[in-house]
Amino acid sequence: MARRSDTSCAGFGCAGLLLVLFVLPTVGYLLAVPLALPDLLAEQSPPQQLQGFGQYLVVYAIPTVVALLLALFASRRRAGGWWLVPARAVALLALVAAALWWTEGQVGDHPVWNVRAMAESMAAGLVALAFVVAVRRWDASRGGPRVAVGTHRPAPGEIWLAMVPLREDPARQLRHYCVVLAVHPGHAEVAQITTKDKDGRADHIRIPNEGWDKASGRAHWVEFGRTPRLVDYGMFLKSRPQGRCPAPVWRQLSRQLG
Incomplete structure (x- = not known):
């Protein structure tokens, strides 16, 4: 430490x-x-x-x-x-x-x-x-997400920066962008976004930068077809979303939610 x-x-x-x-x-x-x-x-x-x-x-x-x-x-x-x-x-x-x-x-x-x-x-x-x-x-x-003047709570289809739990050790979290899939009292279901190359893998899809990442220029992949990760609202690191998930990717993620 x-x-x-x-x-x-x-x-x-x-x-x-x-x-x-x-x-x-x-x-x-x-x-x-x-x-x-x-x-x-x-x-x-x-x-x-x-x-x-x-x-x-x-x-x-x-x-x-x-x-x-x-x-x-x-x-x-x-x-x-x-x-x-x-x-x-x-x-x-x-x-x-x-x-x-x-x-x-x-x-x-x-x-x-x-x-x-x-x-x-x-x-x-x-x-x-x-x-x-x-x-x-x-x-x-009471489980409510942070809200500041002029902002709103996380909503499905938005991309947020949060401390996302590791799959192999949910007690540990790492700072990641993520797509909010669903919201519940006390927590949200999210799909983690990563910059590690996931081309050729069925459990990730490419997510374009437009609409949420206008600065880095890096390629990103988002989890697809995997069990959503649960993020407590207190673990969202900003008071507003980074942006909207690009529409083609959101349509694919929405279909997996049923």
């Missing part, structure tokens, strides 16, 4: 430090604005307060938008209809409100506003982080 380099360790350490010092407090503060901003205004000399519908609208719109973005970011797997993201945003806002209520009870009497604001921001940020992690794991356990 390759030894992790000091550079990669330092990279992970810097990412973790940035997350703790900047991302969590910033996201948390935006979620806690309805509590933190009036508290800040009350500290001014003379004390200030929000005035008018417009100011209140902006203050409460900020955490709403942030919650929607976090719910969209967390929901990278297709696990329901269009209503799922706003429903999750509402759940996040409820969790943040509970965390802020608890935090206010602990530090609400502290004389320094910065301390109160930091505690509230970190509480809201930690709730947001836990929410994203929990939603990702929940969607993964």
Whole structure:
């Protein structure tokens, strides 16, 4: 097994430090604005307060938008209809409100506003982080494939890059392009594509490059007439397909599926 380099360790350490010092407090503060901003205004000399519908609208719109973005970011797997993201945003806002209520009870009497604001921001940020992690794991356990904005789940007839299991040892996977033959809850059936010369073999057919491989210029062969390989959706390496399987090859592969 390759030894992790000091550079990669330092990279992970810097990412973790940035997350703790900047991302969590910033996201948390935006979620806690309805509590933190009036508290800040009350500290001014003379004390200030929000005035008018417009100011209140902006203050409460900020955490709403942030919650929607976090719910969209967390929901990278297709696990329901269009209503799922706003429903999750509402759940996040409820969790943040509970965390802020608890935090206010602990530090609400502290004389320094910065301390109160930091505690509230970190509480809201930690709730947001836990929410994203929990939603990702929940969607993964439900077997939905990864979905990002503007992309879609693997579908039959598409070519994807994935970690495809070896036939002789399904516990091991190698990075390959593959044609999606069928989709099921939790996994897809695929035919692996290879650049190894398979001319003259009945279990492979040539697959033209047009429509999916416009750069390599290499010849490719795809499995034909063999038992499809099963690839968990978490093993697809990109959020969108490489392209469509060329029509003549797809007709041949479709016939073998019955």
